[in-house]
Amino acid sequence: MNARQDRLLTELLSQPTAPFREEHVAAVAQRVLKQAGIPFFRDPVGNVVIGCASRADYRRLVHDKNGEPLRLFIAHMDHPGFHGTRWLSDTRLRIKWHGGSPVRHLAGSRVWLATAEGYWTEGRLGRVRLLKSGHAIDTAEVRITGARNGARLKADTLYGGFGFRAPAWRAGKKIYTKAADDLVGVFAILSTALDLHKKSRGKKTLPFLGLLTRAEEVGFVGAIGHFELGWLSGAPRPVIAVSLETSRTLPGALVGQGPVVRLGDRRTVFHSGYLKVLTDVALKALPGKHQRRVMHGGTCEATAAIAYGLPAIGLSVPLGNYHNEGFEGGPGCRAPRGPAPEFVHRDDIEGLLKLCRELMRQGLHWDEPWQDQRRLMHRRLREYRRFL
Template identity: 85%
Template sequence: MRARRLDMHQYLLFLPTEKLYSRAMNARHAKLLTELLTQPTAPFREEHVVAVVQRVLQQAGIPFFCDPVGNVVVGCASRADYHRLAREKSGEPLRLFIAHMDHPGFHGLRWVSNMRLRIKWHGGSPVRHVSGSRVWLATAQDYRAEGKLCRVRLLKSKHAIDTAEVHVTGVTNGARPKADTLYGGFRFRAPVWRAGKKIYTRAADDLVGVFAIMATALELHKKSRGKKSPPFLGLLTRAEEVGFVGAIGHFELDCLAGARRPVIAVSLETSRTLPGALVGLGPVVRLGDRRTVFHPGYLKVLTDVAQEALPGGHQRRVMDGGACEATAAITYGLPAIGLSVPLGNYHNEGFEGGPGCRAPRSPAPEFVHLDDIEGLLTLCRALMRNGLPWNKPWESQRRLMRRRLREYRRLL
């Protein structure tokens, strides 16, 4: 069978980018976000996202390199350049922004018949009403087919799909792709569309975080053209959804060994909605994840930055609906903080329902809010300001406490 290419733009609603995102983003940002959310991705199969990232960085003249496990490092051109930036003597901490390029999905294993593909799922997934759900299939080159899930088996823990078969449709006669070159995920009416200020997509987690790092890099590069490199690095990782594998591979390289300046990991995530972290109420200052709390001093700086930059327009809580790559950074000795965009229908499970969701907890498009993404960009920009009190985060609070002591000393 000769596979029929299913171009990504076939799935898009026929709306100009500026109308898709209205006036809340500039046209360059809107185009980049749309393109990233349109890319097929799954754990270990992030090549289409990587291609977009590399093309945009090359066009902008922003240095980058790929580490030995395939993560993209933004802001320096090589490992030697990475070491140099970390070893500069400076009181300004190096901010290492981290986001992952994968989303839960499946890999092809073998053809069990002419039109049935055995698959292995990687990462989280809905576990109800999954049989008969529509999926897309792609290769490293392009979209290849559509299909429906059948013969679904869950993991022993029952928290996600283990294996299944895909009844493949949307292909014509000819040589079919090798089974292990195919991968995919849940398919909905389009890779991305908008309803009001909600953006629906098959994979917001964590392509929104990737977008935020890219947008921040583009702005910093524009401002620092011809000047000294800003204290910024972006780490776009692979295979986060199966246990931070890309981040672990990166930290094992010890690229930051011998750093002469403070280094702060800043996790950017698209995280499951929770009480106190709701879609549309602003980005979340993440106090911790399911595994650990984050650095208290640097969180104080982040909290103060958010109160100044987004007064009344951000949220603050421990996001313990899952773990994030800040945990990996902390495990390898880096202090970490985090920001999240609240995510509806986490890992395509219809917790919140909405368009494309057939039943509660069934496969559903993820959704985020435009204002939350804009707020995330605002906080990323604000965190890059020079002169933030990283080394004395509690100084203003200490002055307040001393004044309180003076006021009440006579009563002691």
């Protein structure tokens, strides 16, 4: 990554975000796109669509009879967090959690609070109640401990998440942050859009769409809202959903060992033919520097795309301390499985950027992904036919 990319990644990781409260991440994305002259717009549910200036442009791109498949890169702008619900006193706020979370060592945990204007103050968790399933926080109280940026605000304008020594910092090639999932994916889509625009100089229509979604952490709500618009239905050209995620580490998907060619998630496997293309691209572009497995630690927006009839593939950056739960520990972790900063590796992000660029090359064998393998099989049959 160059200095400009480093600055953009740090800026994105530093933004406050939670399900349905993605405005600061969206604002950074829109500013970067506008400065570069890359077309974009917001769809009716608030997702940021990159590569088109309007719904009409979107429909024209989707219905272009170009045989080159349209790559729809998807990443989400939210991260698990809470919304304020009501004030219990001048310094005690009742909250409702949205998305996954650690479930141990929560009392006294540090949190940040923000509004549509930016960071507001800090606090500490208390009186935590878990969901009946026990897999995440349901409700809690936040005791305000920091200096407020202004007067007390209406409870439902506040939101927040776990806080650490800084929104983002580096230790060697590791990047620690309050929220890497999925702001790293957002960064990859923006970087890919900037790279494509620079190379084409905006003079030709590219088979690229970026979709920065809202509220993925509560069940792909932004992606579902986009698919239900029906804008992709009846497309005469192939449309391939490419999910970009920051996914929990697993055996065979370790931090620092390269980006992961994601064969599937907890719910389903992905399109076998298009995965063959992605695998071939990774073998050529990152030989020995990528990983490949079913990432069953969670589900992703590729599942939502498949449910709405789109073929999907996926790429992931391995994530330490998934959803701020101290699986791997490290600096800032209160206790094993307690609140902890997420972390990713710079080399994995650089590998992800390279695979995104390579996937946009024209002439990949999307229509005949198994052609070379079939020729090999045919030669094998010819060689051994006399034994049949």
